Amino acid sequence: MKRILTYGTYDLLHYGHIRLLKRAKAMGDYLVVALSTDDFNILKGKKAYHDYETRKNMLEALRYVDLVIPEENWEQKADDIKKYHIDTVVMGGDWAGSDKFEYLKEHCDLVYLDRTEGVSTTKIKEDLNLPGEDEGLGPLLKV
Ligand code: C2G
Numbered sequence: 001m002k003r004i005l006t007y008g009t010y011d012l013l014h015y016g017h018i019r020l021l022k023r024a025k026a027m028g029d030y031l032v033v034a035l036s037t038d039d040f041n042i043l044k045g046k047k048a049y050h051d052y053e054t055r056k057n058m059l060e061a062l063r064y065v066d067l068v069i070p071e072e073n074w075e076q077k078a079d080d081i082k083k084y085h086i087d088t089v090v091m092g093g094d095w096a097g098s099d100k101f102e103y104l105k106e107h108c109d110l111v112y113l114d115r116t117e118g119v120s121t122t123k124i125k126e127d128l129n130l131p132g133e134d135e136g137l138g139p140l141l142k143v
Contacts (some may be wrong), residue, residue, distance in 0.1 A: 002028030005086040005108075007071050009036040011048035011133070012124050013058050016092075016116035023113050024090040025064035032084050033059050034071040043073070046133045049125070074100055081107045 004024050010017050010033070025031040036044060038052050048055065056068045069080070080086065081104065088109040095101050096112040104110050122133050 001030055002087045003030045003032065003085055004028040004088050004090055005032045005034065005080060005084060006090045007034045007036070007077070009041055009044070009046055009048055009121070010055050010059055011046075011050055012121045013055075014119050014121065014124060016119040018062065018064075019116050020090075020092050020113060021059075021062060021064040027088060027090060027111065030066045031064055032067045032069060032080075032086065033065050034069050034076075034080055035059060036071045040070075040072050047135075048133075049121075049130065077101075077104055078107050 004027055006020070006024050008017070008020075021031065021033070035052065035056055036046070036048075038048065041048050050058070052070070059065050059068050067084075069084075077089070081089070086108050088111055089101065089104050090111045090113060091101060092115045093112045094115050101110060124130075125133065
């Protein structure tokens with residue numbers, strides 16, 4: 001059984017997210033999604049429209065997702081790989097070369113898939129005139 005792991009906020013779930021998850025699952029037999037918690041999103045400079053539980057429930061409803069775990073910090077990835085016996089970490093191409101992921105090559109395979117152009121959570125919010133992912137965090141980001 002080949003086990004795949006990916007990370008993300010997955011807010012306002014859209015077809016770019018689903019395309020990533022579909023391709024990630026197709027690389028193995030079991031897909032774990034480490035979902036950014038609301039607190040970690042603040043560290044990432046993001047404010048999700050949906051809270052963690054809602055985003056988790058939506059991911060768990062997808063046929064491609066086998067398990068959702070919390071992503072609480074930048075440092076947990078190597079432990080996640082060991083704990084869940086991960087063979088491959090898969091991320092969208094916007095993370096290619098990032099020091100947040102490159103070191104994982106010591107622990108497992110690492111694959112970047114091309115991002116789906118034309119859609120993003122930020123674009124959806126802007127098109128709907130909602131605050132962007134990093135708007136409204138001003139006072140919080142000053143901590
Ligand atoms: N994605 C994509 N195409 C898009 C939008 C997103 O392929 N149009 C991919 C991203 O590359 C990522 C996943 O979908 O692999 C989730 O995207 P986000 O929720 O924006 O995740 P991000 O904020 O990049 O969080 O520790 C890593 C972070 O938690 C990743």
